[in-house]
Amino acid sequence: MNRLFLLIVTTLFCVSASGHHSFPAQYDINQSVTLNGVVTEVQWTNPHIFIMMNVENEDSGDTEEWTLELGGPNTLLRLGWKRNDLKPGDVIEVDGSLARNGSPLVNAESIIMEATGRRMLAGSSRNDN
């Protein structure tokens, strides 16, 4: 049982990353953001998983479509994800880094599923280069 516990703890806390692209070229590590919204689409693909979500702009009340970039499937599977963990309609909170070009694009570091309170690391490549 101790080994199982160790496996779970290790899975939750070890930093695993997907080093496909040049993180600093695309994202600003100093521009952190937290988004709350509803998942509209999940692309469980290589080399990065993309999640589209609707986020209500607190100032205007408008609904904005944001794209989240995560690590690849191998990274997330090793972090304990299952490919159907996120589905359209799920409510989530995301912490991540904003895209440098001002587009509604975020490199996700962690995601909290509102229904369960479960927090999952997202395989960000922010520390890779």
Place this chain on the structure above:
Amino acid sequence: MIKQIIFFCFSVLISNQLAAQWIGYPTTDVPRSKDGSVDMRAPAPRLPDGKPDLSGIWISDNTPVDEPSPSDPFSLPSGRLMTNMGAEMEGGLPYQDWLIPIVARHTENLAIEDPHIRCLPDNFLRAYGLPHMLKFVHKDELMIVLNEMNVGYRQVFIDGRDLPEDPSPSWQGYSSARWEGDTLMIETIGVRDGTWIDWNGSQIGEQARIIEEITRPDYGHLDIKVTVDDPVAYTRPWSVNLRERIVVDGELIDEVCLENERFVEHMNLEY
């Protein structure tokens, strides 16, 4: 008794889930300490001919010298020299004059011209430092290195063959190896011009001759001394020391980059 049955059922359930993904599937013949942890300092396994067996799944090891390396398949760091292969070299890599502005441009523009970003294969030197698992399958006269990134492979022949004359350039080059004691000496030629070896865009090319001296000092580690002799790209031969650590209870999971690569689109670049 009921508790034991519940625990057994729970364990079977969990292990079936893990086995279904081959994450957590137990690696065979792993030396373990009394507490069940992997004994990374146990003797290296050997082939039937007595030479060290380099087989295993490997990933860059950035563990500080005074700390034990992990063995798990979850923490996948980038190598300490992945950004700059010459980071620990006084004065850095000895680039020829023509290469200096090219590397400066690659460094300045944050590697947006990187072949890796455009889903092209990584040369083995770079693969040692990227956070993707490498699987060595080592037999007496051949070692195959599988790279989960882009379903890559490399062949290292240990059958005494000569290197080819005037080889057609390739992504991994042509590798022939021999043993010197317990060190596998791999000689490689025939890589392509413009082959990136780090994020800064340092390069090797067709004239490069690369020597890897690989030892397995214990069960958990590979030490790899790399010497690059490329008179077109560098003013003198140079060497670096790389270290990999074993991954147990894990398996390769492929990452085919072209499936849905969107970096170029997001950056408004062109292929």
